[in-house]
Structure formats: structure tokens, C-alpha cells
Amino acid sequence: MKRHFYVLISLFISNCCTAQQNLQSIAEDFIKDYTRLNIPELQYDYRQYLSKIPAADMLDEQEVFFDSIQKKISGHKHTFMSDDDRIIYDHLGYEITNNKQRIRLQKEWLNKGRKTPEGGLYQLGKNYYTWTIKQYTSVDITPEEVYALGELEVRKVKKEIAAIQKQMGYTDSASFYQHLNSSEYYITDKQALLKEFERVDSMVRIHLPQFIGIKYIPAIHAMEWPGATAQTPPGMYLNRSNNAYGKDVFQFNFFTKRYNKRAIEWLYMHEAIPGHHLQFSTAKQSTPFEDLFYYPGNFEGWGCYVEYFGKYVGLFQEPYSYLGKWEWDLVRSARLVIDVGIHYYGWSREKALTYWKQTIPNQNDIAEREVTRVTNWPGQALSYKVGAAQIFKMQDAWEKKYPGRPLQEFYQRFLIMGRLPLSVIQKNIIV
């Protein structure tokens, strides 16, 4: 009897100690070890990123870590999870898969002599670039699909531009672009520019409840970007939690003391409302696990997505404002083709510049800069259009699943999920 009792006790202990660790606690364990594993963060230059890849022994250690996390979550069944747990599970799974693929690719690179190629990632093998795309977009998409999307978008955008050209009364492109380059399209007075941003802000706020179903968005303050240079982007959003001003801020680059009027509305939509400021103001509080990562496809994808809805928020009433949106969309679309061209198909710089000049009228002045940017920073420029395309796909799926339900519900569900990879949002947005 005594012997049986011991057996029972030990069975009980065994059961007790192999019980599943909950997902929240696994995520906490993940944080503890992840930060000491020397995993390189995204860099502005792929060569800089390669220089930060640690030695093989550290990659081995990383692999052991991701295997152990995979083992911990493997017993959990997706079907029986709460919504919150399902998101943690999918997010952990996303990072495990992505990192294991990274480790494999980086080990291959080390084994082949740790060479850092000039002129693009294609020399590291096609899988490396495919992984890079996912790193920035957080979407499962092949380079071939990105290229095809780029070509398709270029054709669509050109049609939009041609229609506006016609609407503005220009039959030949030369005189159209000559007109667009005239001084009437440039604001040189900063106060006038600030007033323009105020006008756009007021207009969007009037229409926002109808468009997105959200009534209150905190104030955002426009200011010139201190220390901006010619190389600094045209604008930037700074959330109050991450700046010294104590306010939510939209900074614009006024370094040259002239600002293109056609860029005011779409840029404000992208950086402020209903773009990044709306995103930050409505997202749920992120968890420490989520704070470890940054997915440009989510943020830039949303910023790019909302630019299509300017007319829904009272903007793009003037043809030139609407044209500005498409002019920049053409740049973003062409970047898809050039990014894949350089890093997947091995295009030379000359070929990329030729493509730019043949595809994008009136913007030869930034061709060199843009081709350099895409060459140095593979994948990043895809996060805008690929991200937006993915959100459009989610919208389609939502409308099919819930016909007749207001789209505002979709927007709110997307926004509240916050800073997750797009592929994780896609899995969880429809419940």
C-alpha cells in the first residue's frame, strides 16, 4: 500500500511539472534571453547590417534559443486559445520562423567567407533577399510578386496622372511638367505653410468620424524639423512618448525654404492623420515582448494605405493636390521594381537609373539619390506599397466575410492591434 502511494505521488508530481507554461510567461522568457543574443537590428545599409552579424558560435546559441521557444509553444493548440493568446502564439511563431531562417542564411554567409558584396544582395543568393523582403514588410511575398506588383502599380498610377493632366487642360506632357515646375507650386513662407497644415488637419478631423468611426484624436502640432538637411525626408511623426516636446509632433523639412504644395495633403495624411498619429493614438498598449520588434510594413503600409482615401476626408479637392499623391505613388511603385531589379535580378546601377528615367517623369533630380537609397537599403522601400497592398487584401477578406458590416469596424480592429507583423494581423483580424 505504501509503495502504491509513492507511485501515485510521483505520477502527480510528474503531471504537475510537465504542465504547459502559459504563452504570456513564454513571451517573458523570450525577452530575457533575446536581448543578450546579439541579434543585429535593421540598418540603413545592408553592408553595415552584414558587419554586425555575429560569429558562428553566437548564431549556434541563437538557434538553441529559438528551438527552445519553439518547443515551449509546440504543445499549445491554436483552436482553444483566447484572442490574446492566439496573437502571442502567432507572433512568437512568426519570430521563431523568421529568425531560424535568418540564422541559416547567415551561417551560409559565414561559411562562404563572410564576403560583403557591392552593388546589391543578389550576390548572397536569392533566398537572402527573399528573407530581407519579409524582414521589412512582414508579409509572405516573393520577389517575383513584388516585381509584378510594382509594374502593375506603375501602369495604374500613370493612368491616374494622365487623367489629371487632361483634367488640368494639358495635352502634351512637356508643357504640363513645365507648368508643374513653376513657382506657383512652391510655398516659401513658413507661416503660410503652417497654416496649410492647420487647414488640412481641420478638414481631416471633420471627416474622420464618418470615415473611420473614431471621434477623438489628440491634437498634433506641426513644426519645422530642427537640424533637417537636404537628405532628410520631407516629414516625420514623433509621438509624445518619444520626444522632448511633451506633445505629438509632425515635423516637416523646410531646409531649402521652399515646400512643394502638391506634397502637403498626402504627406500630412501619411505622417499625421489618418496615418501614423492616428495609429499611435488608437493602438492598444504594446507589451514588452512586442516592444522588442519594429515592423515597417505595418506602419508605413498604413501610412501609404490611407493616402488613397484623401477624398474621403475632404482632401484632394484641387487636381494638383491629388496629382501630388500620385506623383509620389509613382516613386514608391517604381521603387518596387528597382529594389527587386537590383537585389534579386542583379541590375546594374545604370540599368536602375535608366528604368527610373523612363518611368518617372519630372523627377530626374532625385534619381541618383533614390537608386542609392534602394541599393544601400534593400527591402525598406517595399514596406510602403507592399504593406498597403496587404491591408487592401485584409479589407477585401473582411468585406467578403462580413458583407454589410461597416468598414469602420475593420479599421478599428486593425488599428487596435498595434505594432504586430502584418502577417500576424492578417491571421487574427477576422475572428
Added chain:
Amino acid sequence: MKNIIAIFFCLSYLSCVQAQELPRRSFLGIQMENITADTRRMMEVKEDYGVLVQGTVPGSTAEAAGIKRGDILLSLNGTKINDVVQAVGYVAGQNSGSSFTYELLRDKKKVTGSSSFKEYPREKYPDLDVSYETVKTATGLQRLIITKSKGAGKKPVLVFLGGIGCYSLESPMDSNRNEVRLINALARNGFMIARVEKPGIGDGAGHSKKCEVVSFTEEKDVYVQAVKDLKKRADVQADNIYVLGHSMGGVMAPMVATETSLKGIIAYGTIGTQFMEYLAKTRKTIGEANGWSEAETEAYTKEVCECSKYFFVDKMTAEQAGQKKSGCKEHLDGLEARSRKYNDELYAVDYTALWKPFTGKALMIWGKGDFISSQDDHQILTNTINKYHPGNATMVVVSADHGMSTANSFREAATNPGQYNPEIYKKILDWLKSI
């Protein structure tokens, strides 16, 4: 009476020693941004001066003083702070341990407070001893940083001299800095490494003439004094002292040798021909590094030569040369980071005459990616030394850029340098062991 004299002597000696001790510089530890009209509007403040605090460094003076992100620092010790450059300069001139008052704006209200400056962090390594000492010359007090492996005994010494710029050689916040990795690697192999700061740099700010105004000779005198002081130390093998000159430090090295008698000199990425000739040669390699066409490089080289003539021969300022020829101001601005006298003395250097008397051993190191110095110059110096003292000079070529990062070509150095190349310290060590 004898006692009284003895006490008087001690007091006098102590005060003298105390006066010679260079205090550690202060460390405020804030990230700052200039206040613009937009910042004032945004933060609803009227004050047209001050700096916006973007953040504070953990463990810093600012954190201890209660300064926070979002504060606008208006004054320190009653001195109005106008911008970031002024704030940095002001703090650099304060001694650690000294008390200060501050006034700032927080939530539009003025807040005052006081605290004392913490000292700037020091370099610390578990297996090395680092001490901060003082060199006194006519220009003032300069910092000497000694790094050596733990343990007693006399050590051979390598005196490290930096390049032309007015920058500090210490790096307490970043032990991965290339020079520091080289220095520490050599220290771990039994050498005492002595870094001599330029006048007015690092802890020397406010205690000696500014780096920007001293002459070439005044700077060289600091290095000479440092070597003389080192020779007197009980833990130094006085007849076993080398100078490791980086870039312009390699020009200073034989001058130091003339006055102190060195066992050897190691020059990395240095100059070996008349300065205008050096400029012309290296403009070519800069063009190659930047991927310019031959025609572009040729035009650039020609322009720099013309501008340099205005500067060195005609003694014009960069501004005056710029009026004479467009683009000259931009080319020459960098040279004006040093004084007119410094540049005149540099221009007057006769490299053959400089190295000819040096009877010690010499190692010339040039990196394949170093487009700032020329391989030719290193070969010329090696040949010159060997002509007058056969067998004394050796030249090696390594895969590195001017800053000692891994690079196999000028282009690679400009676009994609790797990390610190340990090949440099190995070559130095092999050479030191061989002599």
C-alpha cells in the same frame, strides 16, 4: 628651526604638486537640441535661449541633479546657455566635483537647483590598469593616460600620438574604438601604453592653451615632455621607449626622437613628402575612393592644389582664398581647425632632414584602404631611413583604412569598411619582438 623649514618646504611642495594635478573633466550627460522659434511656439515658452533636453544618460550629473527630458536648460552657474555648442563648451571647462547651479524651464515654469559635477567616466578594463596623469608644459596642463597590464616591474613603453585633429584619445564610453583596441592589445602583451592628449583637449580644456591656437612646436613640446617624464618613472624601462604615431603623429614622432632619444618609431598612415605634394597625391586616392571619374578627380586635385597655394604660399585665410577662387573656402576650412602658425610649421617640414638623424628602428605601416595617406610616402620614408641607416626601417602593408578598420581597397574603405583589423597590432608586436 630646521623643523619649521621642513614643514614650510613640505607645504610648498604639496601645493606645487596639487597645482600640477589636472582635475578630471565634468560630465553633465544630457542629449540636447537647439531651441528654435518653432520649439518656443510648440512648448509655449518665450525665452529665446537655452537648450532642449532630449534625454539624460543614466548615472550622469544631469540625472542626479533631477534634469529631465523636456526641460529647457537656461543657464549654468548664472551663465546663459544659448545653444548646444556653447553648453558643451561650458561643461567641458568645468572640473568634476565643482558645484553648479542651474536654471531651467519645466512645464513653462522656471526651476532652479544646484548640484555638483560628476567626473567624466574613466576607461576601465578588468585585466588592465588605467591611470590618468598630468604633463606640464609652457602651454599648460595636459592629460597623459597610462594603460598597462596588472603587476609590478619595469615595462617597455609605447607613446601613442594622434592625428592632426583636435580630438581626445580616450574612449570611456566605447571600448570598441579602433585605437583603443590596438592600445589595449599591445598593453596586454606587456607594453605600457602612454596616450598624450593635445593641449586643451579632454581634461586639458580650460587648463592649457586651446588645441586650435597652439603651434606645431607647442604641441610637439607636450609629447617631448611626456617622454621625458616617462623616462623618470620607476616602472618604465627608460631605454626601451617607442613612439607610435598615427597620421600626423607620425610626423611628430621623429621630432620627439630628436629631443628624447627613442628606441624606435612606428608610423601608421603618415606623411613623408612635402605637404602640398602629399595633398595632391591623396586627392587622387580620395577620388578613387569616392568612385569619381578620372576627369573629376583631376579637376578636384587641380583645384585643391591651387587653393593650397593660396593658403600655404600666399598665407591667405580660407575666406580670402574662397574670394579668389570659388570652392577654396570649403577645401581649406579643415586646415583652419589648426592655427596659422601650426600650418606654417607643417608646411616648412623637410621630411628627409627630419628622419635622417633618427638612428633608432622604424616601422612604417600603410593600409590598402588608406586613401588619406599614400603608400608612396611610406616607401619614401623607409628608403630614406635605410639610405642613411641601412636596415633600420621596415615597411608593411595591411588590409585597413586610415582609421584601422578592415578594408582592401580605397573604394571599400569609403563605402564599406569592416571592423578594427587586429592584423595591425600583430604586425607591430612581431616587429617589436624582432628588434
